[in-house]
Amino acid sequence: MDFLGLFDPSEEDSDVGSSSGSLGSAGMSSPDSSSPESSLEESSSSELEQLPDQLPPEPQLGNIEYKLKLVSPSKHRFQHLVTQMKWRLREGQGEAIYEIGVEDSGLMTGLEPAEMTASLTTLHRMAAELGAAVTVLRERRVPAAPGGPERCVSEVLVRKVPNGIHSVDLRLSLTFDLYPVQVPDDIHSVDLRLSLTYDFDFGPVQEPDIHSVYLRLAVPDDIHSVDLRLAVLGNADVGKSTLLGVLTYGELDNGRGRSRLNIFRHLHEIRTGRTSSISHEILGFDSEGNTVDYSASPTAEEICEQSTKLVTFIDLAGHQKYLKTTVLGLTGYSPHHAMLVVSANSGIAGTTQEHVGLALALKVPMFIVVTKIDLTSAATLRHTLAALEAMVRGPGCGKQPLRVVDETSAAEAAAAPSDTVPVFSVSSVTGAGLPLLKKYLHALSPSTGATERKRLEQQLCEFQIDETYRISETGVVVGGLLTKGIITEGARLSLGPLEDGTFTPVRVSTIHRNRRPSRVVRAGQAASLAIDRDVPGLRRGMVLLAPQARPTACIYFQATVCAFRPQAICRRLQTTVHLGNVRQTAVIEGVFDSTDQLPANKTTSAMFKFYRQPEYVSVGDRLLFRLGRARGYGIGTVTQVFPCRQEEKMM
Numbered sequence: 001m002d003f004l005g006l007f008d009p010s011e012e013d014s015d016v017g018s019s020s021g022s023l024g025s026a027g028m029s030s031p032d033s034s035s036p037e038s039s040l041e042e043s044s045s046s047e048l049e050q051l052p053d054q055l056p057p058e059p060q061l062g063n064i065e066y067k068l069k070l071v072s073p074s075k076h077r078f079q080h081l082v083t084q085m086k087w088r089l090r091e092g093q094g095e096a097i098y099e100i101g102v103e104d105s106g107l108m109t110g111l112e113p114a115e116m117t118a119s120l121t122t123l124h125r126m127a128a129e130l131g132a133a134v135t136v137l138r139e140r141r142v143p144a145a146p147g148g149p150e151r152c153v154s155e156v157l158v159r160k161v162p163n164g165i166h167s168v169d170l171r172l173s174l175t176f177d178l179y180p181v182q183v184p185d186d187i188h189s190v191d192l193r194l195s196l197t198y199d200f201d202f203g204p205v206q207e208p209d210i211h212s213v214y215l216r217l218a219v220p221d222d223i224h225s226v227d228l229r230l231a232v233l234g235n236a237d238v239g240k241s242t243l244l245g246v247l248t249y250g251e252l253d254n255g256r257g258r259s260r261l262n263i264f265r266h267l268h269e270i271r272t273g274r275t276s277s278i279s280h281e282i283l284g285f286d287s288e289g290n291t292v293d294y295s296a297s298p299t300a301e302e303i304c305e306q307s308t309k310l311v312t313f314i315d316l317a318g319h320q321k322y323l324k325t326t327v328l329g330l331t332g333y334s335p336h337h338a339m340l341v342v343s344a345n346s347g348i349a350g351t352t353q354e355h356v357g358l359a360l361a362l363k364v365p366m367f368i369v370v371t372k373i374d375l376t377s378a379a380t381l382r383h384t385l386a387a388l389e390a391m392v393r394g395p396g397c398g399k400q401p402l403r404v405v406d407e408t409s410a411a412e413a414a415a416a417p418s419d420t421v422p423v424f425s426v427s428s429v430t431g432a433g434l435p436l437l438k439k440y441l442h443a444l445s446p447s448t449g450a451t452e453r454k455r456l457e458q459q460l461c462e463f464q465i466d467e468t469y470r471i472s473e474t475g476v477v478v479g480g481l482l483t484k485g486i487i488t489e490g491a492r493l494s495l496g497p498l499e500d501g502t503f504t505p506v507r508v509s510t511i512h513r514n515r516r517p518s519r520v521v522r523a524g525q526a527a528s529l530a531i532d533r534d535v536p537g538l539r540r541g542m543v544l545l546a547p548q549a550r551p552t553a554c555i556y557f558q559a560t561v562c563a564f565r566p567q568a569i570c571r572r573l574q575t576t577v578h579l580g581n582v583r584q585t586a587v588i589e590g591v592f593d594s595t596d597q598l599p600a601n602k603t604t605s606a607m608f609k610f611y612r613q614p615e616y617v618s619v620g621d622r623l624l625f626r627l628g629r630a631r632g633y634g635i636g637t638v639t640q641v642f643p644c645r646q647e648e649k650m651m
């Protein structure tokens with residue numbers, strides 16, 4: 001099936017990525033050797049020590065494509081390959097990984113140097129057709145047949161700055177004599193349903209029936225770059241703000257806090273050297289993989305303009321005192337990954353384990369950056385790395401550490417599944433290890449599949465408000481994340497809940513994404529929306545919703561909950577609840593099996609009541625709540641929401 005003119009891998013020609021052709025020397029030249037069984041069969045008949053490495057079979061969906069070789073394809077085949085690349089790029093939100101020299105079964109057969117060069121040339125031509133850039137991430141040698149030529153496998157990143165291929169409905173008035181169709185005199189306007197392609201093309205008109213004229217039209221989209229949101233976690237003073245300063249300002253630190261001055265927002269932060277608020281820092285990459293930072297581009301606008309990929313770091317506070325801010329950053333800003341910063345000197349100290357627990361509970365994939373290696377002896381660094389790896393493998397975490405030591409492991413880390421935790425060692429003063437970290441960030445993808453993105457975009461819109469501003473020329477602006485649907489300029493939405501639990505209509509007058517004007521924002525993207533009027537009581541935690549959703553707020557909601565360690569979860573317990581961008585004190589009004597000491601990880605059901613005002617909550621939302629002073633947290637999932645009744649509305 002070809003949908004939106006894009007490629008469906010299930011229809012792929014059987015020769016794509018299969019081993020037809022040239023593999024006599026490896027003893028695997030059978031035309032159907034792409035099947036795992038046949039590959040295995042033939043491999044076992046050849047000498048065992050010649051067995052090449054094996055990747056998992058090629059995923060049908062997603063942005064990873066295996067190609068055995070791409071040597072001199074016919075014109076027709078080339079077009080097919082380009083269409084397939086378009087599909088893979090779409091799956092990866094503008095990024096695709098090509099494994100060249102690998103069969104569909106995952107068998108790493110490898111290519112001889114001449115074949116590899118020819119294949120990469122074809123890949124460059126395919127990418128050029130789509131305006132995409134190609135970067136070879138790594139090359140791996142595979143065992144050759146005895147006496148045979150050397151073979152290798154290449155992993156290639158293809159990245160395209162999306163220039164907008166999205167379907168739209170337009171209502172156009174046409175001057176009929178522009179078109180070669182017979183049009184009745186009394187028809188003056190038509191409704192046109194458009195499917196999209198790159199070309200501006202007025203065909204094909206199937207019949208002289210004006211009601212079914214189809215246009216194919218390129219519509220510019222406002223997606224300019226791949227967006228990746230990273231939450232920065234770690235104990236106080238481990239060097240988080242410094243690392244961000246060095247990454248985003250392109251200037252090394254002096255070891256006495258020079259770089260972090262660029263990051264701090266408040267005077268007291270500069271005085272104490274501690275982050276207390278959430279700051280957002282950006283690092284761009286151009287299509288060649290070079291960093292775009294403040295050293296060459298003086299403004300954030302220019303960085304956004306010149307980047308094909310934009311990493312937004314959400315710098316969260318490390319000190320225990322500001323843990324609430326940290327939790328808000330993790331729950332409210334929906335980061336794609338968490339970067340846990342650990343000092344090589346102090347290792348797993350202070351809030352480190354708590355931060356790991358939060359990232360795990362919220363299912364945010366994590367990587368670790370060990371800083372200050374310039375201050376640390378080799379023995380201490382080894383000890384810190386070993387302790388971190390033991391923590392990652394341990395029963396509470398259950399993941400696989402991957403130490404990044406060279407370009408190959410950096411590329412491997414970026415492509416690794418979410419149960420892998422890459423570990424980097426860097427110094428913000430000498431710059432050691434930073435190129436590998438940047439290489440990883442360049443290749444790391446937001447990892448929401450195209451199917452999931454499309455599903456979210458098709459839902460009624462839901463915009464979570466994280467920040468509000470009043471700007472003299474623009475008026476009221478709300479910043480936040482669109483979790484569902486699509487918002488376009490001029491959209492009429494419901495804003496709330498207000499103090500009495502109601503919602504009020506507003507109109508979106510302008511949209512900014514990545515500090516630039518935009519006409520549309522899609523599910524998963526952060527944006528600032530200017531609204532047409534001031535709304536009393538406007539605050540973080542409110543939402544903008546499609547009016548058709550008939551939104552309601554609630555004071556009471558029920559959730560299944562569990563605590564990380566033995567905890568009393570009982571009636572009348574007061575707790576701070578984090579639900580997306582909502583943070584409010586709530587009281588537990590009832591517990592299904594009330595107990596003084598709920599065992600760790602045992603689940604129960606509890607009824608919560610917001611203390612201050614009604615909030616917008618949906619069934620299925622994940623919540624995190626703080627249990628008393630023992631620094632314990634509970635997590636849960638909302639199972640039932642009780643819409644506000646008149647008598648429940650708060651004053």
Ligand SMILES: Nc1nc2c(ncn2[C@@H]2O[C@H](COP(=O)(O)OP(=O)(O)OP(=O)(O)O)[C@@H](O)[C@H]2O)c(=O)[nH]1
Pocket residue numbers: 234235236237238239240241242243253254255256257258260273274275276316317318319371372373374375426427428429
């Ligand atoms: N020598 C050396 N010093 C570093 C390095 N990274 C950070 N520092 C120093 O460590 C101190 C603390 O760094 P910060 O970046 O403020 O630490 P933080 O983790 O952001 O602290 P909070 O904001 O409290 O969470 C500063 O004086 C930095 O100059 C490094 O790699 N090497």
